[in-house]
Amino acid sequence: MEIGFNMAEALERRFAAVAAEIEEFGEGFIPDVRPADPRFGDFQANGVLPFAKRTGRNPRNLAEILVGRIKGSSAGRFDVTVAGPGFINVTLRPAVLLEWLLAYGTERDLRTGASDLYRNRIVVVDYSSPNTAKQMHVAHVRSMVVGEAISRLFEFAGARVTRDNHIGDWGTQYGKLIYAYKNHLDQEALKSDALEELERLYKKGDALCKEDPAHLEQARAELVKLQRGDPGNLKLWEEIKRLSEDAFEEIYGKLGIRFDFHLGESFYRDKVDEVYAELLEHGIAEESEGALVVFHPDHPRFRKQPFIIRKSDGASNYASTDLATVLYRVREWKANKLVYVTDSRQQDHFQQLFLTVERWFAATARPVPELDHVCFGTILGDDGKAIKTRSGDPVKLKDLLNEAEERARAIVQEKNPGLPDDEKDDIARAIGIGAIRYADLAQNRTSDYVFSWDKVLSFEGNTAPYLLYAVARIHSIFTRMGDTAEIDERQATPFETEQEQNLARKLLDFAEVLKMTVGDLRPHVLCTYLYELAGDFSGFYNADKVLVDAAGTRARRILLCRRTLLVLEKGLHLLGIRTLKRM
């Protein structure tokens, strides 16, 4: 059997080929090989049971026939046994584990192996996408962190990725904001903290409109002027947009996020007419009470609940610009997969958007892109409610990131007072930002989670500090061992001890974990794996001395150290987390 990056898939091919030669199997048999509970072996083939059921045969018998043939052709590469009613357990021989680890020894090897997953895919990841004239608060961090991790994972899996920040820069809020800006601006405040002042102005405008319909009239008039292209209002709007984007950039800088495009809603405002026309022409959209709407007759809810794509006053909205955006991305960038990272409250919007796009593209004979809404839950405070400051305001993201660094700095100071100051700062940055990111990624993204400083900054458990420490520890092991560069891995002899074998198997699982992570777009799968890998490494390192006299044993233990470091570092980088050589 040949080695493949994903050994479950290599075995699948092997089993299918053997079965094809057996009369009892033939058409329609899928071996269904997947990683197994380590107590039973490395892999498990579950496909015989459903096949036997379908064809009215005895599964145990069939499994035994198959296993008999596979054994005959396994050439001592793996062991197979039948278990229970007809499952097949597979255990790779240690020599095969070794062969795999030698074959996938560099970042590049791993990348090449993984690149089959999304080869030739052109993916747009739409993430962060905040609204202008507002601060980012804690709730905004998830889209950034999850979006960046997913983008990196796609790239690693062979896709061409475009990161697009679909900024909310064209909404009705501009009427009130411009009205208040013209009448109540505090220049000094704008200079010292622009977003703070813009937020104050928006609130002021909003309050005025509620107080007196005369204000509301004037705010509406400002919005209409803006939408008609009045130069003065356009200039103001541009200024507000620029101030907002500068503030966002500061946060992106801290998180090491860079977009390829920042094409916000306003970019599409002159591209919506084509959308209306096509949807009308193909009978997908209809007029309803002056608005243009789409119903989906086959959907239990959306056959009654309209997707409003043009408001009754003729203005475009979030839905219209999103429709135009899909067309733009497919047409200009040839995208065949679009991924949107927002909180779960937007599920209806995206379901309606996707249903509309599917019908619209089918009607216009365009290839329908794959559409994914990667949604996420809320970050909660200790009280189980959306996280807030003591005064009840949403926590500003800027403040959260600064506090993370400060707290990490105190920990570094305590643990390692002797390091130079600038290195302590750098370590604190990596731990602080890494901790915030990892806390977010390690949760199943669709669940809400409770944020606690003690938990995210803990050096124990499934946290960034624990994993960063595991990485630094392996670096320090290498430092202590002196020069190991000339130890030739190819002298390694097959794994012997239980701990060596556990760790080697775990390393090989990386391929399947990547597949699962990018398949479901759930970074926590990779997090859990890295955490377990670090644990298996500890188990191995505590049990087996590395620098022994026997050259073969020494080489294979060095190999395990090197590969663990490679996979831990690569895995963390894919999640967007910066690793350290010492801390």
Ligand code: ARG
């Ligand atoms: N601006 C929106 C918000 O803050 C998110 C935009 C997501 N992207 C999109 N293409 N709709 O909720």
